[in-house]
Amino acid sequence: MAPPQSLAAAALAATAAAVVFSSLLYRRKCGHLATRVRELEAALAAAVEKAASERRGRVRAQQSLRRALALSEKEPRADEARPAKAAAAPASYPMAPIGTVQSCFSTRNGTPRQPLVVTLARATVAFDPGRVPAAALEGLASYSHCWILYVFHLNTDLDKMWKDPARSKLKAKVRVPRLKGKKMGVLATRSPHRPNPIGLSVAKVEAVDGHAVLLSGVDLVDGTPVLDIKPYLPYSDSVKGAAVPGWLEVDGALAVESIHFSEHFISALPLCWVHAQKQSLYASADEFQDLIKQVLSWDIRSLSQQIRPHQVNMETETNHHYGEEADENQGDGACPGVIYHLHLEGIDVSYRIDQGSNIVVEDATLLPGAGNQNRHGYLTWRDKLGSSGL
Template identity: 75%
Template sequence: MARQQVAAAAAVAAIAGAAAVLASELYSRRCRRLATRVRELEASLAAATEKAAAERRGRVRAQQSLRKALSEQELSSDEKKKLSKSPKSFPMASIGVVQSCFSTRNGTPRQPLVVPLARATVMLDPARVPAEALEGLADYSHCWILYVFHLNTDLDKMWNDPARSKLKAKVRVPRLKGGKMGVLATRSPHRPNPIGLSVAKVEAVDGHSILLSGVDLVDGTPVLDIKPYLPYSDGVKGAAIPNWLEVDGALAVESIHFSEHFISSLSDCWMHVKKQSLYASADEFQDLVKEVLSWDIRSLSQRIRPHDVTIKDVTDNGGSKIDNDCSNDEDRQSVDPSTSVVYHLHLEGIDVSYRIDQDSNIVVENAALLSSAVNQHRYSYLTWREKVSIL
């Protein structure tokens, strides 16, 4: 009996040992299979990573070749050698356009934020910029606008050989009363590349549109890019400027007076433009006029030789003559051009005429409707009033 029990125990032990050996072998085989699979996956990942890197290197080389080809067009062999390591052309296109209260260059502020009431809508191209790209922009108080000085009269020089471009190295500065300064030490629009940079206040964002205030942008300006303003890096503490920029009131006017005739003619004009204006009322528009004219907006030549300016009907950027004057012809003919010059400011489709005497006192005399203001389709006060508190 005891001998049978021992035999049984030995059999059980043998079976357990065999089972343990089998389990160990199965586990080892499984580990080997998993290790092999991991090596295969690692190799596949490495191959995919290398392929992606190769494709990226190929794209970079293609882009470099494209820029090089664009930069070498119509150049001599010597010039091609010089440009081989420094391509100068970059494909770039506007992403949107500005709808501004300023119809022409004349009267558009020389710097941003000096006219807080100056408003504009940036209309982005949905084909180039999806609405999601604007997500989060409304959380910033200000943004940078990069744009093109598209109304420059010397843009044809950009396509000339640098030796024949005749781009001016120095420009006349208003604050220096005709004195010249290096173009890169100024904010002149006539630059080696006609690119502008302005900061503006973000009032609201709606789909592909942005409402800005404090702008110095003329209507129709092509926009290249928009970037948020970051006070901790963009606002440089202790930044220094030249002495000639520190002159207080160098371009400020002494006083601004609105004639009764202007107020009545503006009321008539406002009936035509109010549905497409960014301003809530004729009174708010008058405040805009006052802010704009608080700085002498005349060109340097107009200030030096005011009587050399031809007095005639002015045109807007599109070439349309002033039309539908909201005063009668007798009122317009009563102006005597031999005593002073009448200047014109185009805002929101309205021609504002004014005079300024030698002591910098301004009298705003008349408002007339521009023909280009009729039947325009624009973002207006009615569009934005529920989205922003300033309207």
């Protein structure tokens, strides 16, 4: 048995070791706390300096504004030396497009008058990567539909409207196809010829890929500048019990009686499709023919063509697909058996329509430059769409 002195010495040594170890732990903890305190003090000092800098900036801005106001009060106002009619122009809000539409509709003629009427009508909205990063489109594919805000860029009076508004004379009333040429206030219609040529359409979101969105049910012509995209919200965007004028409730007012595809067209389409399919938004020539049938199921002719059938130069046609600006006095060169043209996916589709609204699609020819453009075609979207397709 160890003597009492040895036990006491051992206990004392253990106690000393514990004290030393505790002291080391305490010093280390104090060191961490001191470091954290210094970090917090530095962060606080930076925040105080930032707040002071912002305050100095606001003070300088307020001082500059006061000096500018004082200077403007001393100088004579420019509008005081002018007649009242020559007052300063109202404020403007310039906007730049964020993307461009790559549509199956090559021209305004044939583009549906309203969205979702032609369900097979497809378009890709290609966004400018410099303005819209791909991350901005994250989550859009979760919505079934979206709104598209765009510019009616093919209006013939855009330059005059924007560069010299004083010379631009807005037509308060426009002719409406459903009213057979009768006029209605422009703000009570969907006419593209508006005080500000901005359009609003809803479309089905089929797929999203990088900087592009594939839409269906569109009423947008190729090359349309897009200002914005917004998701469609059924609980707020769909109004229960919404009312429309009686002239809009007439079913089939512009519908045709029948559509027949000639043997010549059926043999010509596959030849065109060999060149057009690479950049087309459609999987096959048969699906493209279904698109033609949907588009022509409505009378797409302008009001003047309906009143007096006549041919239109597709390269210089100026009437928008709404046909509301058509002049009933046009068409002095009307002739029987007029051949009309519809440009879709780089293919010129020619057809006839008789007085009973029966259509015969006669031919399909490839348009110059078809297949040579850099576009998002069906092959781009096939993997995104999966096995179900569109």
